[in-house]
Amino acid sequence: MGEAQPTDRSPLLDGFRRYLREHGLPVTTQREQVAEVILQSLGHLSVDDIERQLRERDLKIGKATVYRTLEILAKSGLITERDFNEGFHRYERVPGHPHHEHLICLRCGRVIEFTNEQLERLKTMIADEHGFQHHHHRLEIYGVCRECRRQAGADRPVTSSPPIESR
Numbered sequence: 001m002g003e004a005q006p007t008d009r010s011p012l013l014d015g016f017r018r019y020l021r022e023h024g025l026p027v028t029t030q031r032e033q034v035a036e037v038i039l040q041s042l043g044h045l046s047v048d049d050i051e052r053q054l055r056e057r058d059l060k061i062g063k064a065t066v067y068r069t070l071e072i073l074a075k076s077g078l079i080t081e082r083d084f085n086e087g088f089h090r091y092e093r094v095p096g097h098p099h100h101e102h103l104i105c106l107r108c109g110r111v112i113e114f115t116n117e118q119l120e121r122l123k124t125m126i127a128d129e130h131g132f133q134h135h136h137h138r139l140e141i142y143g144v145c146r147e148c149r150r151q152a153g154a155d156r157p158v159t160s161s162p163p164i165e166s167r
């Protein structure tokens with residue numbers, strides 16, 4: 001483990017190193033390793049997810065370092081913090097991952113990303129109506145995903161009364 005991995009040359013990681021240096025913050029291997037996990041992913045990772053991935057790479061990094069690194073990464077604009085109402089935050093990479101919204105399944109936790117042009121226009125209109133200068137927005141739609149709905153349908157006993165719940 002630890003021999004020069006191709007990701008060592010990642011421009012995003014370089015960007016992080018530069019940010020640390022420019023802000024007089026120590027560039028440590030541990031910070032780089034945490035940054036690598038989140039910057040390589042296009043998912044929505046919780047601190048637990050990140051710790052699991054670090055363990056899989058045989059890396060032992062304290063929670064405090066993980067949190068601190070995520071905080072710095074968020075300030076640098078390389079990642080953004082998400083709140084899907086789970087009682088903890090998730091993080092996702094920003095570069096190469098344009099603005100989007102999320103659908104979140106309440107059963108399985110699946111997160112589906114989407115963009116919608118009409119919605120983008122609408123948000124400016126709404127802001128304008130209120131004399132507001134739009135800065136940014138986020139939309140999370142909570143519900144039950146297609147797979148979970150399908151499963152619920154399959155699990156339902158066929159013999160009992162006809163399916164009424166289609167709302």
Ligand SMILES: [Zn+2]
Pocket residue numbers: 105106107108109110144145146147148149
């Ligand atoms: Zn689901």
Ligand SMILES: [Zn+2]
Pocket residue numbers: 044092100101102113
């Ligand atoms: Zn996302």
